[in-house]
Amino acid sequence: MDLLTRLSESLQGGDADQVAELTRQALAAGLAPKPILDQGLIAGMTVVGDRFKAHEIFLPDVLLAAKAMYAGLDLLRPLLAKAGVATGGRVVIGTVRGDLHDIGKNLVAIMLRGAGLEVIDLGKDVAPERFVAAAQEHGAQVIGMSALLTTTMPVMRQVVDLCRERGLYGKVKLIVGGAPLSAEYAREIGADAYCFDGVNAVDVVKRYLGTA
Numbered sequence: 001m002d003l004l005t006r007l008s009e010s011l012q013g014g015d016a017d018q019v020a021e022l023t024r025q026a027l028a029a030g031l032a033p034k035p036i037l038d039q040g041l042i043a044g045m046t047v048v049g050d051r052f053k054a055h056e057i058f059l060p061d062v063l064l065a066a067k068a069m070y071a072g073l074d075l076l077r078p079l080l081a082k083a084g085v086a087t088g089g090r091v092v093i094g095t096v097r098g099d100l101h102d103i104g105k106n107l108v109a110i111m112l113r114g115a116g117l118e119v120i121d122l123g124k125d126v127a128p129e130r131f132v133a134a135a136q137e138h139g140a141q142v143i144g145m146s147a148l149l150t151t152t153m154p155v156m157r158q159v160v161d162l163c164r165e166r167g168l169y170g171k172v173k174l175i176v177g178g179a180p181l182s183a184e185y186a187r188e189i190g191a192d193a194y195c196f197d198g199v200n201a202v203d204v205v206k207r208y209l210g211t212a
């Protein structure tokens, strides 16, 4: 079995030590961080999600898998974020209120920082007011919102509406992402863009800043 398949399987089994060890081995073998992330860690997490949905595993198993994901991610983080030249752009990012999923949002923040952007990470379970206040306080050009639950997606619309109320709409670009999101939903709520992953978010933000 190849290294990345073993990595994926260790993550599925929630074995954080083994995930860290195999991530180190993959790096030592000369593999680039992106395939380790995509074909090892994210591939494993996708299987976990499918098995959770099929009721083959339960919430504690998903929590262990998330912990194992971070064991690998922590090692990849500095490599994924390889020093970019600061572009002067500032992004406020967070997972919306009611939603505790932060792995994808953290990955997007890593990619944006790696591209030289300043990222103000508000964490998870972020209220609309905090997104808007932080954007105003830091003079951000972009607000990035993440949601993994269909039940928390509507919070994004509340952020968009609050931006309209506060006169930020059209001045600050609003980007959204997360597994249940789509370009159509982004349009429907009045967001500027839907981004399917961190690399795509970097492209979109750089386009807005005129640095692509």
Ligand code: B1M
Binding pocket: 042, 045, 046, 048, 049, 050, 052, 053, 059, 062, 063, 066, 093, 098, 099, 100, 101, 102, 103, 104, 105, 107, 108, 143, 144, 145, 146, 147, 148, 149, 150, 151, 175, 176, 177, 178, 179, 180, 195, 196, 197, 198, 201
């Ligand atoms: Co939960 N969970 N979870 N979960 N969880 C999902 C999302 C689910 C799809 C599982 C399933 O049923 N198959 C399902 C949602 C169903 C739905 O709403 N349609 C679900 C559920 C139901 C729940 C609970 C309600 C379970 C319960 O309590 N009964 C509960 C909710 C808690 C809450 O938030 N209030 C819950 C809890 C949890 C844990 C805490 C155990 C854990 C999260 C730990 C953590 O994040 N620290 C967890 C996990 C790990 C998952 C799955 C298995 C994996 C999510 C993940 O990290 N993926 C997930 C199933 C799945 O997605 N396949 C599931 C890896 C990550 C790299 O991908 O987050 O998609 P992702 O991010 C991607 C892109 O989406 C994009 O870029 C990222 C990098 O490629 N992206 C952006 C994300 N945000 C972006 C923002 C951008 C741009 C791109 O710009 C701003």
